[in-house]
Amino acid sequence: MMFQDNNTRHDSDMFSLAMQRRMDMMLQNANKLFSLGWLRKRLWKEFVNLIGETPATEYGNYSRVLLGGYERRFMWEYLSVCQKSISDLKRILENAYDDTDPLKELLEEREELIREFARMPLSKTWECVKNDNHSWRNFARRLPFADFSRKEDITRFFLILDRISVITDILCRKAKEYGLEVDYSSLDTYDVQEQRKQISDEVLIEAIKSVGSFLTTDSTWTAVYCVLRDDYGIQNQSQFERDVQKFGLKKLAKCPDGTVSRTIANNVYLSLSIEDWPSDKKFTKLAAALREAIKAELAK
């Protein structure tokens, strides 16, 4: 059983549960974890600031300035390999055979790379890096820049990170940022998680107010939840209820805890997507009205 031939790295049976869970989570959240446009921008800004702060007399020793401190080392290592893999990916995209789809190849390659990335000791807390100003600094301080024997590991870490992030950007339809022309028509057939659209509270409140005449009973809030679930990927029912209570919309019905789950249990069709609901129900009309109201708010 254990030693069958023709096995690839995908048969990760022998890795611990913690590691397997980590790989799965990284693959599921790949688009979120590896969209690193924000990191490039922040690091570049940091770099420009650093040049501005450095006195002209120090220009001769600039490498020393760059290597002082873990955060600067992180900045330098990342920016120096940044987008190095574009020419290679361009070659893959342009020279594909007629019967193969380059985007599918990229998807498969990214999966392999993410599995390797998850197994790297240096990536231990990568999930804690978020789009803010201090989390990447925390991460940088943990990297063993002082340990000379791990220099190769660090270089490989940044190369893989860069390649994954560029592939992720291409798969998220941002290829134009790199000057690449990509045909995305085939992408819908693969199981790519689109980056979820975000909706701000202000827009949502205004849209809800404009359909206020529908929201007469507690259970009607379920339709609002279903719109958010289908269009914006919001899954947490009790969080939704708490949010609504926090909005404090006085003239409308309240949304006490447990409303959504109770209503969906009593009206099973609500667990389907909105397009499959029976058209004569009040919930369906409310959902359609709310969608239009949100669209109108966003257009403003």
Place this chain on the structure above:
Amino acid sequence: MASKEREYINKMRRQYRSPIEWLKDVETRYGADAEQKLSYKEAQDIYSESIGWAIWNDIAMQDFWAEECGYGHQWNEDNPKPIIQKVLATLNTMADHLRRGRELGLSEMEQQVVDTLWGWVPHNYEDNYVACAREVSKAIVRLLPADTEIRSEEGYALYYNKVLGEVKKLAEKHDVDFDTSGYNLSVGYLYEWLSNEYGLVSEDACDWEE
């Protein structure tokens, strides 16, 4: 009653040979030229038993074995040399790692906690990690429910949360990297490994043994 579960887990922990014992065994049998004399079958045994030992004792070590000698490598009976070398090298590394822990005066549990906190083996036993692990293992023993209490999933969740809170405090005190704002591999290891200390065994496991 927890004594039955504890007995079962101790039995499972002792069921497999540790890397140190394996290395001693290989050296007594083959001496210096183990690489030439070790057979393919024995290399398989070493690998699978070490994985089994690691599952019950030191989860971080399991990932190291899987990474070094796992499926990605050529387990080919016609050309067994490369994988035998790989297995022996990994065995040496692991035994060396455990020995260094013993030389530092760490108990088995403390050494496993260091590996868990570091999130990878082998490593250099940094001073702050060792100091943190010593306090953490005391906390683990202190917070453990009495042996008379029945072990359950819910009880484990409570115990785990208590330990996690303690580990967070101690990690901050000793400047140990234990960020829990996202998924941290150390936390995953701790969750898995602590269930053995607690004595969480699936219901029919103990009965099946009898």
